[in-house]
Amino acid sequence: MRIKIIFLLFVTSYLSLVTPVYAHSTIQIVEMVEDGFEPQTLTLDQDSTVLFLNKDKVDRWPASNIHPTHDVYPEFDPQKSIPPGSSWVFKPKKIGEWKFHDHLLPHFRGTIIVEAEKESSTEVKPDEDEEGENIFTTVINYITHLYEKFMATFKGINVNFKVSAVDFKKLKAGEQIQALENIFKSKGTEYTWEFLKTTFKGEAGTSGNIHDLAHLLGSLMYEKGGFEAITFCTSEYAFGCYHGFLDKAFEKNLDNLSQAEIACSKLGPINSGPVASCIHGIGHGVASFYNTSDIKASLLACNKLKNGSNFCHDGVFMEFARGASSDFYPESDRLSPCSTLREEFGDTYSFACGRNQPEILMQRFKYSFEEVIDVCLLSDDKEFKNACFDTLGFKLASNSSSSDGIIAGCSKISDVELMAKCVTAAAGELIFQEVPGWQTKAPFVCNSLKSPFYESCHQHLQRLIQDYQRR
Numbered sequence: 001m002r003i004k005i006i007f008l009l010f011v012t013s014y015l016s017l018v019t020p021v022y023a024h025s026t027i028q029i030v031e032m033v034e035d036g037f038e039p040q041t042l043t044l045d046q047d048s049t050v051l052f053l054n055k056d057k058v059d060r061w062p063a064s065n066i067h068p069t070h071d072v073y074p075e076f077d078p079q080k081s082i083p084p085g086s087s088w089v090f091k092p093k094k095i096g097e098w099k100f101h102d103h104l105l106p107h108f109r110g111t112i113i114v115e116a117e118k119e120s121s122t123e124v125k126p127d128e129d130e131e132g133e134n135i136f137t138t139v140i141n142y143i144t145h146l147y148e149k150f151m152a153t154f155k156g157i158n159v160n161f162k163v164s165a166v167d168f169k170k171l172k173a174g175e176q177i178q179a180l181e182n183i184f185k186s187k188g189t190e191y192t193w194e195f196l197k198t199t200f201k202g203e204a205g206t207s208g209n210i211h212d213l214a215h216l217l218g219s220l221m222y223e224k225g226g227f228e229a230i231t232f233c234t235s236e237y238a239f240g241c242y243h244g245f246l247d248k249a250f251e252k253n254l255d256n257l258s259q260a261e262i263a264c265s266k267l268g269p270i271n272s273g274p275v276a277s278c279i280h281g282i283g284h285g286v287a288s289f290y291n292t293s294d295i296k297a298s299l300l301a302c303n304k305l306k307n308g309s310n311f312c313h314d315g316v317f318m319e320f321a322r323g324a325s326s327d328f329y330p331e332s333d334r335l336s337p338c339s340t341l342r343e344e345f346g347d348t349y350s351f352a353c354g355r356n357q358p359e360i361l362m363q364r365f366k367y368s369f370e371e372v373i374d375v376c377l378l379s380d381d382k383e384f385k386n387a388c389f390d391t392l393g394f395k396l397a398s399n400s401s402s403s404d405g406i407i408a409g410c411s412k413i414s415d416v417e418l419m420a421k422c423v424t425a426a427a428g429e430l431i432f433q434e435v436p437g438w439q440t441k442a443p444f445v446c447n448s449l450k451s452p453f454y455e456s457c458h459q460h461l462q463r464l465i466q467d468y469q470r471r
Contacts, residue, residue, distance in 0.1 A: 029053055032052060035108075036109075042110070046117040048092075049089055049091045050091075050112065051089055054086055054087065057084055059081035062082075062110075064077060065100060067106045067247070068215065077103075095115065095116060097113050099291070107323040109291055169199060177212075181220070184220050193233075196213060197234070211237050215243055215244035218248070219248040221233065222246075227249065227256065228263065230242070230264065242280075254301055257282070258304075258306075261306065264281075274468065280311045283302055283315020286301045295317075299313055314356070317356040318356050351387045354385065361375060369392070376388035389425070390421055392409075392422050393406075393421065393424065393427075403441045406427075420457070423449055424446070424456065424457040427442040427443075427446045443461065446461060
């Protein structure tokens with residue numbers, strides 16, 4: 001305790017000398033709301049300050065790309081989550097375009113464009129008391145971070161590549177990130193990926209921060225080996241390795257789309273699970289490049305691929321379903337953007353869009369499972385409808401703790417063929433996500449169907465097991 005008090009007094013005394021620089025800065029506000037950042041893109045000069053205000057109901061954490069290390073602009077990171085109702089002040093000094101995301105909800109993204117200092121500004125400044133309170137909170141948070149970093153070094157708890165799998169799982173999330181980076185630097189790509197898979201063997205990709213760690217490792221792979229290194233990625237942990245790899249690859253431009261496609265094609269036959277999932281990851285990267293704000297540009301970029309553009313489309317729509325701003329989905333049309341895209345492009349994007357529409361209805365508009373069924377049934381677009389019921393199966397597999405629950409959910413669908421689509425998709429998703437016990441749960445779900453759907457469901461499972469080398 002005595003060390004902490006001395007340390008805090010020292011840092012506080014130092015920072016008290018530098019904090020007045022905020023006093024004459026123009027402050028622009030970015031609100032962290034339920035479906036992302038508002039505004040999503042912000043332009044300011046070097047004399048400006050950004051106030052990130054959490055108006056959401058959960059903790060938020062704005063930070064520079066790349067997720068989860070934030071190493072593109074390390075100072076753009078509060079180093080801890082921001083509780084609801086609180087704020088964080090950031091004063092960017094580096095000229096350039098800086099993409100950022102929410103560390104806790106990485107599908108929420110935005111961009112800050114910092115220009116050379118202007119002589120005047122029309123931005124409204126908050127009153128001095130409010131500004132002073134925000135600055136004080138920021139200073140205290142920064143002091144606490146410095147203290148924790150100091151004590152971590154002082155106590156010798158920093159980890160290195162010798163850490164065991166058991167000890168690795170006991171580390172805090174931030175320590176795991178540092179440990180994984182150290183292992184990668186010391187042991188390289190293949191060893192580190194095998195270490196991660198061994199450490200979390202048998203755990204689903206949506207558990208804890210496993211996906212984030214795989215995401216990190218993918219970005220490190222690209223930095224070290226370029227596109228050829230994507231062959232080290234595998235499908236574990238909800239394809240986090242592919243997503244991190246391709247996010248990093250498309251951080252600045254889309255010039256290497258063809259290289260990415262060639263790299264994906266080396267993972268297996270065209271249309272096989274690994275190749276499809278890799279190209280799906282390209283779609284995520286493309287949408288991220290466009291800050292999930294220009295869906296037509298994202299889809300047209302996918303069309304430049306020679307094979308598997310439909311998988312890329314799916315990745316684009318998924319990224320938009322998770323990260324687009326609230327005004328992208330109008331309340332007057334629950335089938336947007338599928339409906340508007342169909343008017344312009346026919347059914348080109350119907351299936352990929354339909355696969356992601358249930359997520360929009362459930363998460364953004366709070367529709368129940370039964371209400372989504374009704375929306376899907378009313379559509380006259382066959383491609384959209386088939387995809388919609390596939391996704392209802394995916395949702396049941398992700399949310400239900402039992403095979404019986406999955407079967408009961410799909411049974412609410414009145415159309416027999418569409419009900420079978422739901423069941424088959426759910427059974428396959430258990431394998432895809434490596435849900436514990438999938439070996440018995442997935443066949444059990446298929447067994448609820450009658451011929452010919454029974455046979456096609458089991459054939460689907462065998463293809464997935466073979467494609468993704470599940471055991």
